[in-house]
Amino acid sequence: MTSGAERAMSESPLPTTLDAWLARLEAAHPVGIDLGLARVAEVARRLALFARPLAGRVISVAGTNGKGSTVAMLEALAHAHGLTTATYTSPHLVRYNERLRLDGEEADDATLIDGFRAVDRARQAGEPISLTYFEVGTLAAFWAISRRPRDLAILEVGLGGRLDAVNIIDPDVAVVTTVAQDHAAFLGTDLAQIGREKAGIMRPGRPAVLGSRTLPASVREVADSLGARVHALGEAFIREDRDQGWRWRGGSPGSDPKEDEAAVILGDLPDPGLPLDNAATALQALSLSGVTLDIDACRRALARVRLPGRMQWRGQWCLDVGHNPHAAAYLAGRLRDRPCRGRTLALLAMQGDKDADGVIAALAPAVDGWVTAGLEGERGRSAEDLGRRLDGRGEHVLHRAASPAAAADWLAPRLGAEDRVLVCGSFLTVGAVLQWLAGPVQSGQTDTDASSREVAP
Numbered sequence: 001m002t003s004g005a006e007r008a009m010s011e012s013p014l015p016t017t018l019d020a021w022l023a024r025l026e027a028a029h030p031v032g033i034d035l036g037l038a039r040v041a042e043v044a045r046r047l048a049l050f051a052r053p054l055a056g057r058v059i060s061v062a063g064t065n066g067k068g069s070t071v072a073m074l075e076a077l078a079h080a081h082g083l084t085t086a087t088y089t090s091p092h093l094v095r096y097n098e099r100l101r102l103d104g105e106e107a108d109d110a111t112l113i114d115g116f117r118a119v120d121r122a123r124q125a126g127e128p129i130s131l132t133y134f135e136v137g138t139l140a141a142f143w144a145i146s147r148r149p150r151d152l153a154i155l156e157v158g159l160g161g162r163l164d165a166v167n168i169i170d171p172d173v174a175v176v177t178t179v180a181q182d183h184a185a186f187l188g189t190d191l192a193q194i195g196r197e198k199a200g201i202m203r204p205g206r207p208a209v210l211g212s213r214t215l216p217a218s219v220r221e222v223a224d225s226l227g228a229r230v231h232a233l234g235e236a237f238i239r240e241d242r243d244q245g246w247r248w249r250g251g252s253p254g255s256d257p258k259e260d261e262a263a264v265i266l267g268d269l270p271d272p273g274l275p276l277d278n279a280a281t282a283l284q285a286l287s288l289s290g291v292t293l294d295i296d297a298c299r300r301a302l303a304r305v306r307l308p309g310r311m312q313w314r315g316q317w318c319l320d321v322g323h324n325p326h327a328a329a330y331l332a333g334r335l336r337d338r339p340c341r342g343r344t345l346a347l348l349a350m351q352g353d354k355d356a357d358g359v360i361a362a363l364a365p366a367v368d369g370w371v372t373a374g375l376e377g378e379r380g381r382s383a384e385d386l387g388r389r390l391d392g393r394g395e396h397v398l399h400r401a402a403s404p405a406a407a408a409d410w411l412a413p414r415l416g417a418e419d420r421v422l423v424c425g426s427f428l429t430v431g432a433v434l435q436w437l438a439g440p441v442q443s444g445q446t447d448t449d450a451s452s453r454e455v456a457p
Contacts, residue, residue: 014117018109021116022096025133040135040165046122049142054169055086055153057289062157062164062198063177065327066211066281069274070177071156072307073282079104080301081291084150088141088166090134090158093309093321093431100141107144115140134158138165152289162200173288174202174228175281176219177211180326192218202228207253207288209237211281231284239280245269246276250284252292266295272302274310275330309430314437316415319423319430323350325358331424332366342418347411347433349373349404350425352381356389359425367422369396373407375428383407404432 015021044050059074061067071089078085084103092098100107119139123129131139138158145153157166161176179195195215199222202208208223210232223230231237237250245268252263264287272279279302287293309321311334322331335344346367350356372386383400390397398414401407404423411421423433 014120016113018096018112021113022133025116025136028130028133036163037165037168039129039131040139041168043119043123043129043131043135043139044142044168046125047118047139047143047146049139049146049168052146053149054142054145055149056151057173058153058155058169058171059173059175059285059289060155060157060166060169060171060201061175061177061285062161062201063175063211064180064194064198064324065322065330066177066275066278067156068321069307069310070175070211070278070282070285071154073272073274073279073302073305074154074286075101075104076301076305077282077286077298078152078154078291080297081286081294083152083291085152085154086145086150087154087156088138088145089156090137091427093427094434096137099137100144102144102148103150107141111144112140115144118143135165142169157198157201160194160197160200162197164201167201170203171201171206173207173209173285175209175211175285176201176215177278177281178326179212179215179219180324191216195219196222199223202226204228207231207285209281209285209288211277231288233277233280233284237280237284239276241276242268245271248280248283250280250287252287253290264293266293266298268299270299270303272305274305274307308434309427314434316419317421317423317433317437319433321427321430322424323354323359323426325355325362328359328362328424331422332363335366335422340418340420342416342420343368345369345371345398345411345415345419345421347371347373347404347407347421347423347429348386348425349375349383349407349429349432350381350386351375351379351428352385353379354381354426356381356386360386360389360393360395363422363424364393364395367395369398371399371401371407371411372397373401373404373429375426376403404429405436408433408436 015024061070075085075087087101090099097106119136123131155166157164161167176198179191179198195218199219202223204226206228208228208230210219213234220230231251240247247267248269249265309319312319320331322328344367346363348370370390372383374383375381387397387400399410401410423430
């Protein structure tokens with residue numbers, strides 16, 4: 001079935017630029033999120049995506065938080081071991097091209113446009129099929145990857161797991177990072193059910209890496225029902241903090257995850273500036289994909305890994321896409337661990353379907369004052385709404401702005417030399433402020449943390 005908008009568009013000339021394609025896709029499907037695999041799998045069959053493996057090995061990563069950092073470290077580790085890679089993530093911060101990286105480089109416009117054209121032809125080849133923006137983007141990325149399969153494909157699951165479009169591809173290794181409440185309108189608030197949805201990326205008899213010690217029991221129940229080989233953090237693989245670096249002990253493809261003796265030990269590993277549980281998870285997943293881990297390659301990769309928008313410092317500005325209470329609690333902890341002599345201010349803008357009260361409660365102990373900003377769109381939330389919630393808690397609201405860029409404009413000249421600003425609440429918030437920081441007003445600003453490590457301002 002197709003929508004009226006899609007029928008009208010099918011009769012119009014195809015776009016010739018990436019921006020025009022994205023505008024077309026945003027307007028086409030009647031809803032932004034339409035969970036289910038039947039439609040997207042049928043178009044994938046028409047694209048012959050199931051005719052051969054997408055890559056030599058496929059690792060899929062699901063979870064509420066920690067997916068992006070795990071994927072980034074997997075990619076860096078794979079490159080350090082000499083592997084070619086294709087990496088698909090979502091959403092993007094500034095440029096749509098960020099979503100598909102081929103051998104570490106963002107896909108160019110032509111590659112993405114060719115993929116959109118192929119998907120458009122396939123969905124109309126026979127009974128027309130309606131696809132969402134995300135589904136078209138996912139299929140286009142897979143089509144581009146299939147043109148020249150790499151050694152390793154790393155796929156970040158967008159929402160949930162079982163019914164997410166990414167899940168049409170069978171992974172050789174499935175990773176679940178964390179399970180917490182988010183996307184309640186689609187996944188609900190029952191952590192056991194959310195865990196079952198995330199675990200839906202697992203496959204019978206294949207390795208499943210569990211990257212948190214506090215996952216709901218439902219995740220392992222799904223794995224056990226499938227006969228998946230579970231490798232859990234704190235059991236089959238362990239990270240140990242040391243005075244100098246940290247140590248990882250984990251399993252290889254031939255090891256038994258139920259045995260106490262680990263097959264691989266890596267010591268004196270550098271802090272990547274990203275959650276170490278996710279670093280340990282990435283090491284375990286790569287090992288289970290068939291890569292023999294080399295200590296020097298692992299050290300190089302973890303020392304150099306970059307991930308924009310995750311505890312990313314630009315001078316006095318710290319940018320993080322955290323947008324749920326679990327992520328906010330992590331951010332607050334990182335800020336408390338690195339105190340500053342001035343004020344810690346938060347520039348907060350969030351979507352309307354997120355748990356703003358939970359995020360505020362988690363951040364409040366680490367924040368001295370707040371600037372709220374509005375986000376536009378169907379799911380947007382106003383600065384006034386956030387301000388009222390903060391007022392109700394007795395928090396100090398300095399200013400309410402129409403947009404993240406306007407909030408940054410207001411805040412920048414009022415910062416003391418020893419103040420710092422946490423920018424968070426949404427990918428849209430961080431993307432807008434990253435663009436603002438790159439603008440002419442801030443042309444002298446340099447990235448003091450090019451590798452996304454936290455640096456005390």
